[in-house]
Amino acid sequence: MSTLQALMRRELWEHRAIVLAPAAFGALFVIVNLLAALGVVKIHIDANDVDLAGVVSSLDAAKAGALIQLGLALVAVWLNVVMVLITTFYLLDCLYAERKDRSILFWKSLPVSDTAVVGSKLLTAAAVIPLVTLAIFVAAGLCIYLITGLTVKFAGSGLVLSAGPAALVEATLVHLYALAVQSLWYLPLFGWLLLVSAWSRRAVLLWSVLPPIAVIVVEQIALGTRHFATLLQERLIGVYPLAFTDDPARQELVWRFEDEHANVDLQFSEGLLQLLDPGKLLSSPGLWGGIVVAALFFAGAVWMRRYRDDS
């Protein structure tokens, strides 16, 4: 096993929230889904005035897939929120806690370079945490598919059971893509948090937000502009417009609006994968500029870990 692998495994041992928090959220969604399914079963038995069979019979294969994917989209979004929070706190803690409890002296007694150690922490944030989240997404997705599929089957249609696997695979691929582009786009933020974690003597969270706020305030007062604030906003939420298509024709292929019973009915028809647009992201200067900034912050964090002596 390589050094990096061993180091990343150690990160999972220390920071158990990386697995436990998204797992708890995934389980919560499954439980809610299960309760909803029990409700449907109960309606089927008790209520004579609800035409469940009629609702179910209006399903077609595309709608059945869309039903699964809408549920999964909700899970993916919430897991992502949890993941971003966990990653932030993980990165702020990972080089700070070892200095605070002096266990850095034990880790530094092992023949591992500071670059490898800090690198393992960046990789944990950019790859291990997203992959753990994806695994939990897939596990929760499977449960939701089975629960929903069996419930609809019970109500009289096997369409969800048959359309589900393809819908789940597609949703997983889109989620994997979203996690990958988000990690790439967030690299400079990860680097910044590592640098603060390696440098700060206390109050890491405060030190991670104060300097950017100070830059925004100073820029506003001195120049009357808001370039840095815009840049930061772009960095925080700007990846999805870049990574997914903004071509209405392609979006049209995926979303078809039907005005049925005066309600807007959202359907997935041609496949979610039509939305991916990696070319636009890879050709954006923001991505590569961010990676350069990330490399500088990373080098700073390695330098700090090597030479900072406050043990």
Added chain:
Amino acid sequence: MTTLVRAAGLSKRYGDVTALDNASFEIEQGRIVGLIGPNGAGKTTALKAVLGLTPFDGELEVLGRDPRRERHRVMQDVCFIADVAVMPKWLRVRQALDVVDRLHPKFDRARAETFLSRTTVRMDSKIGQLSKGMVTQLHLALVMAIEARLLVLDEPTLGLDILFRKEFYTALLNDYFDDNRTILVTTHQVEEIEHILTDVMFIDRGRLVLNESMEAIADRYVEVSVRPDSAEAARKLGPLSESELFGRRVFLFENGDRDRLRMLGEIRTPGVADLFVAKIKEHAA
């Protein structure tokens, strides 16, 4: 004889405080060197410099490498136990073995497990749940299972009770130390380790005030305890220090004339602690 550590003009300042002041020394293979000094004298700073844990001025070579730039290579052949238990509290004993096994190419896991099986440390325990003595036993088991050339110990038995302290040094001598190994150790409890040391270095306010082998100390320094009526005669010979013990005056001489001293009273080789106190007082004067 292989020289493992070669330091020349080692200096380090923390703000206004001089932690190391132009210290030069060498450590040969197969020795057990005690680095002895009062609190804040620069012992830990010297060890940190050797381990590449702190920046410093001057020249330093550890196993032929500069620890500032190549700490991770130096640490393949150098082991280190710090003054307090620095093992991470969240780690389990089994995980500690795993992680050292995977990160240290010279670690022999079976050997560490053998050492641990002689203790009450359990594989499934978290380090945070172990007593301080048990954490030290674990750390020692890890270190003794590494085929290292230099072992650096910074107050390794601080805060342990007497049984653990005795056991620690006994294990080190019987199961670890041989001609290929070298140990550099700092401690407050000089008396406890002076019988195992081959060399001592005294450090005071960042300066080395003595750097001798134990044999050389036995040749160069002599302690004589005289009756009070001969005290004046002893004082005339220029002793390093003078103290009183059980109604007799005890004088410590450097390069003293043994034949003349023998006529004044009973002579013997001074203890490291007494010599240390005398040298520090001389340095302070």
